[in-house]
Amino acid sequence: MAKRATVKQQDFGLAPSEARKVRANASLISTAAQYGVELAQYLTRINLQTNVVATGRLGFRAENDLPTAARHFSLHAAQAAEMSRLLQAWDLGLSDVELRELTHSQADGSQSKFWFPFGVHRDGDGQTHPLAFTEESSGTQSAFVLLSRLLPVLAEGGLAVIDEFEADLHPHMLEPVLDLFAHPETNPHQAQLLFTCHAAEVLNLLHKSQVMLVEKDARCQSTAWRMDSVAGIRTDDNFYAKYMAGAYGAVPQL
Known part of the structure:
Protein backbone atom coordinates (compact mmCIF):
# COMPACT_ATOMS: atom_id res chain seq x y z
CA MET A 1 0.00 0.00 0.00
CA ALA A 2 1.31 3.44 -0.90
CA LYS A 3 2.30 5.66 2.02
CA ARG A 4 1.28 9.30 2.10
CA ALA A 5 4.29 11.60 2.30
CA THR A 6 4.40 14.74 4.38
CA VAL A 7 3.91 17.70 2.04
CA LYS A 8 6.43 20.49 2.52
CA GLN A 9 6.47 23.36 0.08
CA GLN A 10 7.75 26.91 -0.12
CA ASP A 11 6.66 29.29 -2.87
CA PHE A 12 5.28 26.33 -4.85
CA GLY A 13 1.84 27.83 -5.34
CA LEU A 14 -0.49 25.00 -4.32
CA ALA A 15 -2.56 25.67 -1.21
CA PRO A 16 -1.58 23.32 1.66
CA SER A 17 -5.23 22.34 2.06
CA GLU A 18 -5.31 21.17 -1.56
CA ALA A 19 -1.90 19.49 -1.32
CA ARG A 20 -3.13 17.34 1.56
CA LYS A 21 -5.99 16.08 -0.64
CA VAL A 22 -3.63 14.58 -3.23
CA ARG A 23 -4.13 10.82 -3.45
CA ALA A 24 -1.38 8.67 -1.97
CA ASN A 25 -0.71 7.11 -5.38
CA ALA A 26 -0.84 10.40 -7.33
CA SER A 27 1.87 12.86 -8.25
CA LEU A 28 1.85 16.14 -6.36
CA ILE A 29 3.39 17.92 -9.34
CA SER A 30 0.87 16.63 -11.91
CA THR A 31 -2.02 17.43 -9.55
CA ALA A 32 -0.70 20.96 -9.00
CA ALA A 33 -0.39 21.40 -12.76
CA GLN A 34 -4.09 20.61 -13.09
CA TYR A 35 -4.76 23.38 -10.56
CA GLY A 36 -2.82 25.82 -12.75
CA VAL A 37 0.30 26.10 -10.57
CA GLU A 38 2.87 27.76 -12.84
CA LEU A 39 5.96 25.92 -11.57
CA ALA A 40 4.19 22.55 -11.80
CA GLN A 41 3.05 23.28 -15.35
CA TYR A 42 6.62 24.15 -16.28
CA LEU A 43 7.89 20.86 -14.84
CA THR A 44 5.28 18.82 -16.72
CA ARG A 45 6.27 20.48 -20.01
CA ILE A 46 9.94 19.57 -19.63
CA ASN A 47 11.76 18.29 -22.70
CA LEU A 48 11.84 14.54 -22.08
CA GLN A 49 13.66 11.93 -24.14
CA THR A 50 13.34 8.29 -23.12
CA ASN A 51 13.36 4.65 -24.19
CA VAL A 52 10.77 3.75 -21.55
CA VAL A 53 7.04 3.28 -22.13
CA ALA A 54 4.21 2.01 -19.93
CA THR A 55 5.21 -1.62 -20.56
CA GLY A 56 8.89 -1.05 -19.84
CA ARG A 57 12.04 -0.56 -21.90
CA LEU A 58 11.70 -0.34 -25.65
CA GLY A 59 13.85 -3.12 -27.06
CA PHE A 60 16.27 -2.14 -29.80
CA ARG A 61 14.88 -2.79 -33.29
CA ALA A 62 17.25 -1.71 -36.04
CA GLU A 63 14.54 -1.57 -38.71
CA ASN A 64 12.62 1.03 -36.69
CA ASP A 65 15.17 2.76 -34.47
CA LEU A 66 17.82 3.51 -37.10
CA PRO A 67 15.43 5.30 -39.52
CA THR A 68 13.79 7.17 -36.63
CA ALA A 69 17.14 8.41 -35.33
CA ALA A 70 18.31 9.24 -38.86
CA ARG A 71 15.18 11.29 -39.50
CA HIS A 72 15.77 13.24 -36.28
CA PHE A 73 19.32 14.07 -37.31
CA SER A 74 18.18 15.00 -40.83
CA LEU A 75 16.06 17.73 -39.23
CA HIS A 76 18.76 18.98 -36.82
CA ALA A 77 22.00 19.65 -38.65
CA ALA A 78 23.97 20.83 -35.60
CA GLN A 79 23.08 17.69 -33.66
CA ALA A 80 23.93 15.54 -36.69
CA ALA A 81 27.38 17.13 -36.88
CA GLU A 82 27.91 16.55 -33.16
CA MET A 83 26.73 12.93 -33.48
CA SER A 84 29.24 12.29 -36.27
CA ARG A 85 32.05 13.97 -34.32
CA LEU A 86 31.36 11.91 -31.21
CA LEU A 87 31.11 8.58 -33.02
CA GLN A 88 34.42 9.27 -34.72
CA ALA A 89 36.02 10.27 -31.41
CA TRP A 90 34.79 7.11 -29.71
CA ASP A 91 37.04 5.01 -31.98
CA LEU A 92 34.31 3.11 -33.80
CA GLY A 93 36.26 2.98 -37.04
CA LEU A 94 34.17 5.70 -38.63
CA SER A 95 35.47 8.71 -40.52
CA ASP A 96 31.96 10.18 -40.96
CA VAL A 97 28.25 9.35 -40.83
CA GLU A 98 26.10 10.07 -43.86
CA LEU A 99 22.31 10.41 -43.78
CA ARG A 100 20.54 9.41 -46.97
CA GLU A 101 16.89 9.68 -47.95
CA LEU A 102 15.93 6.35 -49.51
CA THR A 103 12.81 5.10 -51.27
CA HIS A 104 10.92 1.99 -50.23
CA SER A 105 8.56 0.29 -52.70
CA GLN A 106 5.42 -1.23 -51.21
CA ALA A 107 3.80 -4.44 -52.43
CA ASP A 108 0.95 -2.42 -53.96
CA GLY A 109 3.38 -0.41 -56.07
CA SER A 110 3.30 2.73 -53.92
CA GLN A 111 6.51 4.25 -52.63
CA SER A 112 7.54 5.90 -49.38
CA LYS A 113 10.68 7.76 -48.40
CA PHE A 114 12.71 7.29 -45.24
CA TRP A 115 16.07 8.37 -43.83
CA PHE A 116 18.86 5.91 -43.11
CA PRO A 117 22.43 6.24 -41.75
CA PHE A 118 25.59 5.05 -43.49
CA GLY A 119 28.94 4.76 -41.77
CA VAL A 120 31.86 6.05 -43.84
CA HIS A 121 35.07 4.03 -43.47
CA ARG A 122 38.48 4.94 -44.84
CA ASP A 123 40.84 2.20 -46.02
CA GLY A 124 44.63 2.16 -46.02
CA ASP A 125 44.76 3.83 -49.44
CA GLY A 126 42.66 6.75 -48.25
CA GLN A 127 39.58 5.62 -50.15
CA THR A 128 36.23 5.99 -48.38
CA HIS A 129 33.55 3.30 -48.37
CA PRO A 130 30.00 3.89 -47.06
CA LEU A 131 28.42 1.03 -45.15
CA ALA A 132 24.73 0.83 -44.21
CA PHE A 133 24.34 0.95 -40.43
CA THR A 134 22.65 -2.45 -40.46
CA GLU A 135 26.12 -3.77 -41.35
CA GLU A 136 27.76 -1.96 -38.43
CA SER A 137 28.22 -3.56 -35.02
CA SER A 138 25.35 -3.52 -32.53
CA GLY A 139 27.42 -1.18 -30.35
CA THR A 140 27.76 1.38 -33.14
CA GLN A 141 24.05 1.14 -33.93
CA SER A 142 23.10 1.56 -30.25
CA ALA A 143 25.42 4.54 -29.82
CA PHE A 144 23.84 6.24 -32.86
CA VAL A 145 20.31 5.72 -31.51
CA LEU A 146 21.32 6.71 -27.96
CA LEU A 147 22.74 10.01 -29.20
CA SER A 148 19.45 10.77 -30.95
CA ARG A 149 17.90 10.78 -27.46
CA LEU A 150 20.70 12.50 -25.54
CA LEU A 151 21.72 15.32 -27.91
CA PRO A 152 18.24 16.96 -27.98
CA VAL A 153 18.25 17.50 -24.20
CA LEU A 154 21.87 18.62 -24.25
CA ALA A 155 21.04 21.15 -26.97
CA GLU A 156 17.83 22.50 -25.40
CA GLY A 157 17.83 21.43 -21.74
CA GLY A 158 15.56 18.80 -20.23
CA LEU A 159 15.71 15.23 -19.00
CA ALA A 160 16.84 11.99 -20.63
CA VAL A 161 15.51 8.82 -18.98
CA ILE A 162 17.34 5.77 -20.29
CA ASP A 163 16.73 2.21 -19.10
CA GLU A 164 19.71 -0.15 -19.41
CA PHE A 165 21.94 2.71 -20.46
CA GLU A 166 24.90 0.43 -21.13
CA ALA A 167 23.09 -1.94 -23.52
CA ASP A 168 25.43 -2.99 -26.36
CA LEU A 169 27.99 -0.31 -25.42
CA HIS A 170 31.62 -1.07 -24.64
CA PRO A 171 32.33 -0.32 -20.93
CA HIS A 172 34.89 2.30 -21.95
CA MET A 173 32.14 4.27 -23.71
CA LEU A 174 30.19 4.90 -20.52
CA GLU A 175 32.52 7.61 -19.23
CA PRO A 176 32.58 9.78 -22.39
CA VAL A 177 28.78 9.58 -22.61
CA LEU A 178 28.39 10.65 -18.98
CA ASP A 179 30.96 13.40 -19.52
CA LEU A 180 28.59 15.02 -22.02
CA PHE A 181 26.33 15.88 -19.08
CA ALA A 182 29.14 16.74 -16.65
CA HIS A 183 30.71 19.66 -18.52
CA PRO A 184 29.14 23.07 -19.24
CA GLU A 185 30.69 23.11 -22.70
CA THR A 186 28.55 20.16 -23.83
CA ASN A 187 25.67 20.75 -21.42
CA PRO A 188 25.08 24.52 -21.37
CA HIS A 189 21.40 24.21 -20.33
CA GLN A 190 22.03 21.85 -17.38
CA ALA A 191 20.19 18.88 -18.85
CA GLN A 192 19.95 15.81 -16.64
CA LEU A 193 20.41 12.10 -17.31
CA LEU A 194 18.49 9.53 -15.26
CA PHE A 195 19.46 5.96 -16.10
CA THR A 196 19.47 2.38 -14.90
CA CYS A 197 22.56 0.29 -15.40
CA HIS A 198 23.86 -3.21 -14.69
Whole structure:
Protein backbone atom coordinates (compact mmCIF):
# COMPACT_ATOMS: atom_id res chain seq x y z
CA MET A 1 0.00 0.00 0.00
CA ALA A 2 1.31 3.44 -0.90
CA LYS A 3 2.30 5.66 2.02
CA ARG A 4 1.28 9.30 2.10
CA ALA A 5 4.29 11.60 2.30
CA THR A 6 4.40 14.74 4.38
CA VAL A 7 3.91 17.70 2.04
CA LYS A 8 6.43 20.49 2.52
CA GLN A 9 6.47 23.36 0.08
CA GLN A 10 7.75 26.91 -0.12
CA ASP A 11 6.66 29.29 -2.87
CA PHE A 12 5.28 26.33 -4.85
CA GLY A 13 1.84 27.83 -5.34
CA LEU A 14 -0.49 25.00 -4.32
CA ALA A 15 -2.56 25.67 -1.21
CA PRO A 16 -1.58 23.32 1.66
CA SER A 17 -5.23 22.34 2.06
CA GLU A 18 -5.31 21.17 -1.56
CA ALA A 19 -1.90 19.49 -1.32
CA ARG A 20 -3.13 17.34 1.56
CA LYS A 21 -5.99 16.08 -0.64
CA VAL A 22 -3.63 14.58 -3.23
CA ARG A 23 -4.13 10.82 -3.45
CA ALA A 24 -1.38 8.67 -1.97
CA ASN A 25 -0.71 7.11 -5.38
CA ALA A 26 -0.84 10.40 -7.33
CA SER A 27 1.87 12.86 -8.25
CA LEU A 28 1.85 16.14 -6.36
CA ILE A 29 3.39 17.92 -9.34
CA SER A 30 0.87 16.63 -11.91
CA THR A 31 -2.02 17.43 -9.55
CA ALA A 32 -0.70 20.96 -9.00
CA ALA A 33 -0.39 21.40 -12.76
CA GLN A 34 -4.09 20.61 -13.09
CA TYR A 35 -4.76 23.38 -10.56
CA GLY A 36 -2.82 25.82 -12.75
CA VAL A 37 0.30 26.10 -10.57
CA GLU A 38 2.87 27.76 -12.84
CA LEU A 39 5.96 25.92 -11.57
CA ALA A 40 4.19 22.55 -11.80
CA GLN A 41 3.05 23.28 -15.35
CA TYR A 42 6.62 24.15 -16.28
CA LEU A 43 7.89 20.86 -14.84
CA THR A 44 5.28 18.82 -16.72
CA ARG A 45 6.27 20.48 -20.01
CA ILE A 46 9.94 19.57 -19.63
CA ASN A 47 11.76 18.29 -22.70
CA LEU A 48 11.84 14.54 -22.08
CA GLN A 49 13.66 11.93 -24.14
CA THR A 50 13.34 8.29 -23.12
CA ASN A 51 13.36 4.65 -24.19
CA VAL A 52 10.77 3.75 -21.55
CA VAL A 53 7.04 3.28 -22.13
CA ALA A 54 4.21 2.01 -19.93
CA THR A 55 5.21 -1.62 -20.56
CA GLY A 56 8.89 -1.05 -19.84
CA ARG A 57 12.04 -0.56 -21.90
CA LEU A 58 11.70 -0.34 -25.65
CA GLY A 59 13.85 -3.12 -27.06
CA PHE A 60 16.27 -2.14 -29.80
CA ARG A 61 14.88 -2.79 -33.29
CA ALA A 62 17.25 -1.71 -36.04
CA GLU A 63 14.54 -1.57 -38.71
CA ASN A 64 12.62 1.03 -36.69
CA ASP A 65 15.17 2.76 -34.47
CA LEU A 66 17.82 3.51 -37.10
CA PRO A 67 15.43 5.30 -39.52
CA THR A 68 13.79 7.17 -36.63
CA ALA A 69 17.14 8.41 -35.33
CA ALA A 70 18.31 9.24 -38.86
CA ARG A 71 15.18 11.29 -39.50
CA HIS A 72 15.77 13.24 -36.28
CA PHE A 73 19.32 14.07 -37.31
CA SER A 74 18.18 15.00 -40.83
CA LEU A 75 16.06 17.73 -39.23
CA HIS A 76 18.76 18.98 -36.82
CA ALA A 77 22.00 19.65 -38.65
CA ALA A 78 23.97 20.83 -35.60
CA GLN A 79 23.08 17.69 -33.66
CA ALA A 80 23.93 15.54 -36.69
CA ALA A 81 27.38 17.13 -36.88
CA GLU A 82 27.91 16.55 -33.16
CA MET A 83 26.73 12.93 -33.48
CA SER A 84 29.24 12.29 -36.27
CA ARG A 85 32.05 13.97 -34.32
CA LEU A 86 31.36 11.91 -31.21
CA LEU A 87 31.11 8.58 -33.02
CA GLN A 88 34.42 9.27 -34.72
CA ALA A 89 36.02 10.27 -31.41
CA TRP A 90 34.79 7.11 -29.71
CA ASP A 91 37.04 5.01 -31.98
CA LEU A 92 34.31 3.11 -33.80
CA GLY A 93 36.26 2.98 -37.04
CA LEU A 94 34.17 5.70 -38.63
CA SER A 95 35.47 8.71 -40.52
CA ASP A 96 31.96 10.18 -40.96
CA VAL A 97 28.25 9.35 -40.83
CA GLU A 98 26.10 10.07 -43.86
CA LEU A 99 22.31 10.41 -43.78
CA ARG A 100 20.54 9.41 -46.97
CA GLU A 101 16.89 9.68 -47.95
CA LEU A 102 15.93 6.35 -49.51
CA THR A 103 12.81 5.10 -51.27
CA HIS A 104 10.92 1.99 -50.23
CA SER A 105 8.56 0.29 -52.70
CA GLN A 106 5.42 -1.23 -51.21
CA ALA A 107 3.80 -4.44 -52.43
CA ASP A 108 0.95 -2.42 -53.96
CA GLY A 109 3.38 -0.41 -56.07
CA SER A 110 3.30 2.73 -53.92
CA GLN A 111 6.51 4.25 -52.63
CA SER A 112 7.54 5.90 -49.38
CA LYS A 113 10.68 7.76 -48.40
CA PHE A 114 12.71 7.29 -45.24
CA TRP A 115 16.07 8.37 -43.83
CA PHE A 116 18.86 5.91 -43.11
CA PRO A 117 22.43 6.24 -41.75
CA PHE A 118 25.59 5.05 -43.49
CA GLY A 119 28.94 4.76 -41.77
CA VAL A 120 31.86 6.05 -43.84
CA HIS A 121 35.07 4.03 -43.47
CA ARG A 122 38.48 4.94 -44.84
CA ASP A 123 40.84 2.20 -46.02
CA GLY A 124 44.63 2.16 -46.02
CA ASP A 125 44.76 3.83 -49.44
CA GLY A 126 42.66 6.75 -48.25
CA GLN A 127 39.58 5.62 -50.15
CA THR A 128 36.23 5.99 -48.38
CA HIS A 129 33.55 3.30 -48.37
CA PRO A 130 30.00 3.89 -47.06
CA LEU A 131 28.42 1.03 -45.15
CA ALA A 132 24.73 0.83 -44.21
CA PHE A 133 24.34 0.95 -40.43
CA THR A 134 22.65 -2.45 -40.46
CA GLU A 135 26.12 -3.77 -41.35
CA GLU A 136 27.76 -1.96 -38.43
CA SER A 137 28.22 -3.56 -35.02
CA SER A 138 25.35 -3.52 -32.53
CA GLY A 139 27.42 -1.18 -30.35
CA THR A 140 27.76 1.38 -33.14
CA GLN A 141 24.05 1.14 -33.93
CA SER A 142 23.10 1.56 -30.25
CA ALA A 143 25.42 4.54 -29.82
CA PHE A 144 23.84 6.24 -32.86
CA VAL A 145 20.31 5.72 -31.51
CA LEU A 146 21.32 6.71 -27.96
CA LEU A 147 22.74 10.01 -29.20
CA SER A 148 19.45 10.77 -30.95
CA ARG A 149 17.90 10.78 -27.46
CA LEU A 150 20.70 12.50 -25.54
CA LEU A 151 21.72 15.32 -27.91
CA PRO A 152 18.24 16.96 -27.98
CA VAL A 153 18.25 17.50 -24.20
CA LEU A 154 21.87 18.62 -24.25
CA ALA A 155 21.04 21.15 -26.97
CA GLU A 156 17.83 22.50 -25.40
CA GLY A 157 17.83 21.43 -21.74
CA GLY A 158 15.56 18.80 -20.23
CA LEU A 159 15.71 15.23 -19.00
CA ALA A 160 16.84 11.99 -20.63
CA VAL A 161 15.51 8.82 -18.98
CA ILE A 162 17.34 5.77 -20.29
CA ASP A 163 16.73 2.21 -19.10
CA GLU A 164 19.71 -0.15 -19.41
CA PHE A 165 21.94 2.71 -20.46
CA GLU A 166 24.90 0.43 -21.13
CA ALA A 167 23.09 -1.94 -23.52
CA ASP A 168 25.43 -2.99 -26.36
CA LEU A 169 27.99 -0.31 -25.42
CA HIS A 170 31.62 -1.07 -24.64
CA PRO A 171 32.33 -0.32 -20.93
CA HIS A 172 34.89 2.30 -21.95
CA MET A 173 32.14 4.27 -23.71
CA LEU A 174 30.19 4.90 -20.52
CA GLU A 175 32.52 7.61 -19.23
CA PRO A 176 32.58 9.78 -22.39
CA VAL A 177 28.78 9.58 -22.61
CA LEU A 178 28.39 10.65 -18.98
CA ASP A 179 30.96 13.40 -19.52
CA LEU A 180 28.59 15.02 -22.02
CA PHE A 181 26.33 15.88 -19.08
CA ALA A 182 29.14 16.74 -16.65
CA HIS A 183 30.71 19.66 -18.52
CA PRO A 184 29.14 23.07 -19.24
CA GLU A 185 30.69 23.11 -22.70
CA THR A 186 28.55 20.16 -23.83
CA ASN A 187 25.67 20.75 -21.42
CA PRO A 188 25.08 24.52 -21.37
CA HIS A 189 21.40 24.21 -20.33
CA GLN A 190 22.03 21.85 -17.38
CA ALA A 191 20.19 18.88 -18.85
CA GLN A 192 19.95 15.81 -16.64
CA LEU A 193 20.41 12.10 -17.31
CA LEU A 194 18.49 9.53 -15.26
CA PHE A 195 19.46 5.96 -16.10
CA THR A 196 19.47 2.38 -14.90
CA CYS A 197 22.56 0.29 -15.40
CA HIS A 198 23.86 -3.21 -14.69
CA ALA A 199 27.50 -2.31 -15.43
CA ALA A 200 29.01 -1.92 -11.97
CA GLU A 201 32.02 -0.08 -13.45
CA VAL A 202 29.87 3.02 -13.70
CA LEU A 203 29.96 3.39 -9.90
CA ASN A 204 33.48 4.83 -10.03
CA LEU A 205 32.33 7.50 -12.48
CA LEU A 206 29.69 8.97 -10.18
CA HIS A 207 29.46 10.73 -6.83
CA LYS A 208 27.91 8.64 -4.06
CA SER A 209 24.91 10.99 -3.89
CA GLN A 210 24.15 10.27 -7.57
CA VAL A 211 23.70 6.52 -7.12
CA MET A 212 20.51 4.68 -6.16
CA LEU A 213 20.88 0.99 -5.31
CA VAL A 214 17.95 -1.39 -5.76
CA GLU A 215 17.55 -4.84 -4.21
CA LYS A 216 14.76 -7.39 -4.64
CA ASP A 217 14.02 -9.76 -1.77
CA ALA A 218 12.58 -13.27 -1.70
CA ARG A 219 9.03 -11.86 -1.66
CA CYS A 220 9.72 -10.07 -4.97
CA GLN A 221 9.58 -6.69 -3.24
CA SER A 222 12.19 -4.14 -4.29
CA THR A 223 13.84 -1.61 -1.98
CA ALA A 224 15.85 1.38 -3.16
CA TRP A 225 18.26 3.57 -1.22
CA ARG A 226 20.79 6.25 -2.04
CA MET A 227 24.36 5.07 -1.75
CA ASP A 228 25.44 7.97 0.45
CA SER A 229 22.94 6.78 3.06
CA VAL A 230 25.10 3.71 3.69
CA ALA A 231 26.93 4.22 7.01
CA GLY A 232 30.67 4.71 6.81
CA ILE A 233 30.93 5.27 3.06
CA ARG A 234 33.71 7.67 2.04
CA THR A 235 33.83 9.88 -1.03
CA ASP A 236 37.27 8.48 -1.97
CA ASP A 237 36.20 4.82 -1.62
CA ASN A 238 36.51 2.48 -4.57
CA PHE A 239 32.74 2.16 -5.02
CA TYR A 240 33.05 -0.56 -7.65
CA ALA A 241 35.29 -2.81 -5.53
CA LYS A 242 33.20 -2.39 -2.39
CA TYR A 243 29.95 -2.96 -4.24
CA MET A 244 31.30 -6.15 -5.80
CA ALA A 245 32.35 -7.27 -2.31
CA GLY A 246 28.78 -6.75 -1.09
CA ALA A 247 29.53 -3.81 1.22
CA TYR A 248 26.57 -1.76 -0.04
CA GLY A 249 24.04 -4.53 -0.61
CA ALA A 250 22.00 -4.74 -3.84
CA VAL A 251 24.12 -7.66 -5.05
CA PRO A 252 22.16 -10.62 -6.47
CA GLN A 253 22.65 -13.96 -4.77
CA LEU A 254 23.03 -16.39 -7.67
